[in-house]
Amino acid sequence: MSILDSKIPEGPLAEKWNKHKADIKVVSPANKRKLEVIVVGTGLGGASAAASLAELGYNVKAFCYQDSPRRAHSISAQGGINAAKNYQNDNDSVFRLFYDTIKGGDYRAREANVYRLAEVSPNIIDQCVAQGVPFGREYGGLLANRSFGGVLVSRTFYARGQTGQQLLLGAYQAMNRQIEKGNVKMYTRHEMLDVVIIDGKARGIIARDLVTGKIKRFGAHAVVVASGGYGNVFFLSTNAMGSNGSAAWQCYKKGAFFANPCFVQIHPTCIPVHGDQQSKLTLMSESLRNDGRVWVPKKKEDAEKLRKGEIGPNDIPEDDRDFYLERRYPSYGNLVPRDVASRAAKERCDAGYGVNAEGKAVFLDFKYSIERLGKDVIKARYGNLFQMYEKITDVDPYKEPMMIYPAIHYTMGGTWVDYNLMTTVPGLYSIGEANFSDHGANRLGASALMQGLADGYFVLPYTIGDYLASEIMVPKADTQAPEFDEAEKAVNQRLEKLYHIKGTKPVDYFHKKLGHIMWDYVGMSRNEEGLKKAIQQIREIREEFWKEVRIPGELDNLNQELEKAGRVADFFDMGELMALDALNRNESCGGHFREESVTDDGEAKRDDDNFTFVSCWEYKGEDQEPVLHKEPLVFENVKLTQRSYK
Amino acid sequence: MADKILKKLNIKVWRQNNAKDKGKFETYTIENISTGSSFLEMLDILNNKLILEGKDPIAFDHDCREGICGTCNLYINGRAHGPDTEVTTCQLHMRKFNDGETITIEPWRSKAFPVIKDLIVDRNAFEKILQAGGFISVNTGGVPDANTIPVAYEDAEESMDAAACIGCGACVAACKNASAMLFVAAKVSHLAKLPQGKIEAKKRARNMIAKMDELGFGGCTNTGACEVECPKSISITNIARLNREYLKARFSE
Ligand SMILES: Cc1cc2nc3c(=O)[nH]c(=O)nc-3n(C[C@H](O)[C@H](O)[C@H](O)COP(=O)(O)OP(=O)(O)OC[C@H]3O[C@@H](n4cnc5c(N)ncnc54)[C@H](O)[C@@H]3O)c2cc1C
Ligand code: SF4
Ligand code: FES
Numbered sequence: 001m002s003i004l005d006s007k008i009p010e011g012p013l014a015e016k017w018n019k020h021k022a023d024i025k026v027v028s029p030a031n032k033r034k035l036e037v038i039v040v041g042t043g044l045g046g047a048s049a050a051a052s053l054a055e056l057g058y059n060v061k062a063f064c065y066q067d068s069p070r071r072a073h074s075i076s077a078q079g080g081i082n083a084a085k086n087y088q089n090d091n092d093s094v095f096r097l098f099y100d101t102i103k104g105g106d107y108r109a110r111e112a113n114v115y116r117l118a119e120v121s122p123n124i125i126d127q128c129v130a131q132g133v134p135f136g137r138e139y140g141g142l143l144a145n146r147s148f149g150g151v152l153v154s155r156t157f158y159a160r161g162q163t164g165q166q167l168l169l170g171a172y173q174a175m176n177r178q179i180e181k182g183n184v185k186m187y188t189r190h191e192m193l194d195v196v197i198i199d200g201k202a203r204g205i206i207a208r209d210l211v212t213g214k215i216k217r218f219g220a221h222a223v224v225v226a227s228g229g230y231g232n233v234f235f236l237s238t239n240a241m242g243s244n245g246s247a248a249w250q251c252y253k254k255g256a257f258f259a260n261p262c263f264v265q266i267h268p269t270c271i272p273v274h275g276d277q278q279s280k281l282t283l284m285s286e287s288l289r290n291d292g293r294v295w296v297p298k299k300k301e302d303a304e305k306l307r308k309g310e311i312g313p314n315d316i317p318e319d320d321r322d323f324y325l326e327r328r329y330p331s332y333g334n335l336v337p338r339d340v341a342s343r344a345a346k347e348r349c350d351a352g353y354g355v356n357a358e359g360k361a362v363f364l365d366f367k368y369s370i371e372r373l374g375k376d377v378i379k380a381r382y383g384n385l386f387q388m389y390e391k392i393t394d395v396d397p398y399k400e401p402m403m404i405y406p407a408i409h410y411t412m413g414g415t416w417v418d419y420n421l422m423t424t425v426p427g428l429y430s431i432g433e434a435n436f437s438d439h440g441a442n443r444l445g446a447s448a449l450m451q452g453l454a455d456g457y458f459v460l461p462y463t464i465g466d467y468l469a470s471e472i473m474v475p476k477a478d479t480q481a482p483e484f485d486e487a488e489k490a491v492n493q494r495l496e497k498l499y500h501i502k503g504t505k506p507v508d509y510f511h512k513k514l515g516h517i518m519w520d521y522v523g524m525s526r527n528e529e530g531l532k533k534a535i536q537q538i539r540e541i542r543e544e545f546w547k548e549v550r551i552p553g554e555l556d557n558l559n560q561e562l563e564k565a566g567r568v569a570d571f572f573d574m575g576e577l578m579a580l581d582a583l584n585r586n587e588s589c590g591g592h593f594r595e596e597s598v599t600d601d602g603e604a605k606r607d608d609d610n611f612t613f614v615s616c617w618e619y620k621g622e623d624q625e626p627v628l629h630k631e632p633l634v635f636e637n638v639k640l641t642q643r644s645y646k
Numbered sequence: 647m648a649d650k651i652l653k654k655l656n657i658k659v660w661r662q663n664n665a666k667d668k669g670k671f672e673t674y675t676i677e678n679i680s681t682g683s684s685f686l687e688m689l690d691i692l693n694n695k696l697i698l699e700g701k702d703p704i705a706f707d708h709d710c711r712e713g714i715c716g717t718c719n720l721y722i723n724g725r726a727h728g729p730d731t732e733v734t735t736c737q738l739h740m741r742k743f744n745d746g747e748t749i750t751i752e753p754w755r756s757k758a759f760p761v762i763k764d765l766i767v768d769r770n771a772f773e774k775i776l777q778a779g780g781f782i783s784v785n786t787g788g789v790p791d792a793n794t795i796p797v798a799y800e801d802a803e804e805s806m807d808a809a810a811c812i813g814c815g816a817c818v819a820a821c822k823n824a825s826a827m828l829f830v831a832a833k834v835s836h837l838a839k840l841p842q843g844k845i846e847a848k849k850r851a852r853n854m855i856a857k858m859d860e861l862g863f864g865g866c867t868n869t870g871a872c873e874v875e876c877p878k879s880i881s882i883t884n885i886a887r888l889n890r891e892y893l894k895a896r897f898s899e
Binding site for chain 2: 048051055066067068070071073075076085087122125126127128129130132134135136137138139140141142159160165166169173174176177180186211240241242274275279280282283309387388391392394457458461504506508509550552553557560
């Protein structure tokens with residue numbers, strides 16, 4: 001048996017999950033009470049898992065680096081969550097959601113996982129409503145829906161522009177209830193710095209108490225990593241400032257394979273970069289493309305005048321506006337998938353039609369929908385987003401179109417997991433954005449929230465039982481074991497090494513530099529030469545970092561620079577692996593665009609003969625090349641075609 | 647709209663190395679800040695400067711930097727979240743300040759939120775209040791189809807208005823009694839406005855208020871200061887609703 005056993009159940013697609021649930025082992029209530037599970041992360045994935053596992057009777061220890069689990073990055077998700085409810089009678093179905101997700105992911109995801117995701121999606125909405133999530137409603141009192149990119153039905157549920165917030169509060173409240181009952185022990189302001197493996201199984205973690213600086217040991221029968229994505233490799237992204245890939249990266253270094261690291265999502269509608277003092281980018285939800293029209297001027301002269309500030313967007317007559325998405329993709333129009341919309345914006349700006357001073361922005365215009373529906377309707381739908389836009393840019397989007405540009409947003413790649421969401425290390429699980437499982441090479445809008453909650457509420461609580469059933473006789477992890485000693489020692493050594501460099505430059509200096517390299521060469525458009533250059537430059541800057549970084553403060557106190565330094569140190573390694581993976585995948589698919597692989601009309605061109613697989617990287621040691629393993633992707637239920645949204 | 651440059655600013659900021667330290671104000675100067683920068687970007691720039699000067703950077707809490715996670719919490723020129731309305735600290739921009747100005751930055755000051763370091767406080771008391779009852783008691787699975795629980799449009803909207811609370815604590819910081827009533831009321835209203843949440847409404851209000859009192863938050867005397875500084879415009883009418891639920895709970899005891 002290959003080390004990459006995806007454990008996909010036999011049988012017809014629609015029956016796999018039910019059959020699997022019938023086949024896997026179940027732990028008795030009495031035995032659940034003896035078992036401990038660590039959950040790292042309290043976003044949608046982690047909070048829903050922690051609550052559900054505790055309800056079942058397991059003893060859960062949950063961790064987050066913020067001062068409250070409610071502040072996990074999931075809180076900032078805006079637009080919505082998909083589910084195959086077919087409440088709109090528009091012929092939606094589990095199969096259609098499955099199909100849209102596989103196609104949207106450009107045929108680089110596992111059929112069985114995606115089908116299961118679509119299958120449990122209706123349960124998520126039921127669960128959230130029961131918890132008190134105040135979803136948007138119609139006047140009759142039933143749930144409302146909106147559309148998102150890459151689909152022709154209306155299946156997205158939302159709570160204004162704060163869907164992630166409300167879903168997370170639902171999961172957080174369920175977890176709070178278990179904290180009160182003593183079934184979840186919550187560790188806030190704690191950062192996992194290593195995973196501890198004993199006898200080949202994940203048995204605990206090492207974490208730093210971010211307030212006291214103390215390094216602590218925690219044991220369990222299984223470890224679930226729900227630490228989110230690694231988009232911050234790029235420095236500027238829509239992710240929260242503290243979002244990081246370190247927990248997943250430590251798992252990689254301890255033997256968990258890392259899958260498809262180069263699959264990164266670039267979101268088309270973000271507020272453009274201004275100046276060089278900016279710390280992060282702000283997303284303007286994809287839901288805005290339901291009612292906003294994307295355009296640039298038809299004439300280069302107009303674009304130039306806009307850039308110089310000589311005219312405003314409202315000075316450009318209707319006929320001189322190029323609604324390029326509607327022009328190029330008449331059937332999906334403004335609602336093409338994100339990768340397509342992002343590349344189209346870049347194409348127009350590269351051709352000289354960009355509309356802000358930097359020439360790196362396009363318009364997203366609400367004039368037409370305000371005329372059609374009235375300002376009040378638009379305000380009810382997107383009020384908080386419009387307010388957010390105005391506060392940042394000082395421009396009123398009810399009167400003038402928004403300016404938007406693509407930015408790094410989400411990472412489809414992540415820790416490799418099998419159908420049970422277990423990594424290549426027994427007892428180590430990965431859920432939510434941290435794993436690679438469901439979105440292939442491009443994620444559809446409103447599907448990350450769906451996946452996080454599917455994993456945490458409805459998949460992991462079943463599949464983890466299959467593993468834990470064999471652990472019921474295993475005593476609690478001994479945190480005095482030599483494996484814990486060793487892991488703690490390594491963590492301390494690394495922190496001390498970083499701290500004692502006492503160089504001349506702050507962490508941000510290096511992070512920004514890395515970000516530039518990643519954006520230029522491993523960003524929206526990639527080629528062999530650039531990727532090789534990126535690898536070289538990342539190595540140089542990493543070397544400089546380990547000689548020149550300066551970390552002030554104390555090791556045994558709250559120290560935000562130390563926290564950042566550890567994360568950035570891992571970003572260098574991750575960035576390098578991303579570039580290597582991108583170099584290796586000489587095809588264009590989804591968000592991964594290789595200039596060497598395009599169709600005649602400039603669209604991404606897949607190479608199914610050579611690349612219908614998941615790239616799974618195995619860590620081999622500090623200065624060793626990682627080894628590539630391939631998990632072949634088998635499609636039995638959909639036919640692979642070049643994606644077309646025309 | 648065009649950004650200008652603030653040539654010089656004095657930043658007077660609370661420094662306190664840990665919970666036991668007494669703490670004091672320090673003043674730093676910073677130059678050439680764009681009015682298009684956010685307040686926290688200004689602090690990033692100041693911090694990087696302090697690091698290069700061999701000093702300890704100013705510790706402050708932040709994460710999403712888009713007004714939704716509720717992590718950032720600075721008391722700026724005597725106002726929670728600073729001199730703008732309906733914004734969190736991270737959404738505050740430098741265009742709200744003038745060249746040459748002295749900007750005073752303090753942590754939230756409240757007995758229930760002890761300082762951890764510099765501008766970072768411990769808001770665990772909020773967690774405790776929500777753990778005491780800020781939820782609907784349902785387990786995962788076994789719930790009815792979502793559309794079998796219709797909710798009147800207006801109720802869903804009002805519930806959402808209250809649910810928008812980000813748990814930042816500005817209401818407590820702005821209140822002379824350091825009361826957490828707006829925060830508690832927001833959670834109680836969010837859930838009590840929905841049919842699913844009505845069932846436990848009385849018990850919820852009772853348990854959360856008991857916990858709030860136990861944790862050392864002050865009583866509410868209806869000054870309305872909380873509503874003014876709340877970045878999410880949570881209305882004090884929620885407090886009236888909370889009082890109603892609470893009275894109902896008391897009478898049914
Ligand atoms: C601005 C924005 C808008 C979005 N909008 C949508 C949308 O409308 N619809 C949609 O479907 N998706 C959306 N997404 C994507 C979606 O929000 C995320 O993919 C998803 O929420 C990730 O959830 P998660 O549980 O995997 O991780 P996160 O929510 O990122 O949580 C990570 C958790 O891990 C913890 N953590 C991380 N590292 C450590 C460590 N070392 N030790 C301890 N704890 C750690 C953190 O404290 C946190 O609790 C959006 C994303 C962004 C950035
Ligand atoms: S009620 Fe307003 S001020 Fe108080 S915690 Fe909530 S959002 Fe912050
Ligand atoms: S940093 Fe999240 S609200 Fe300010």
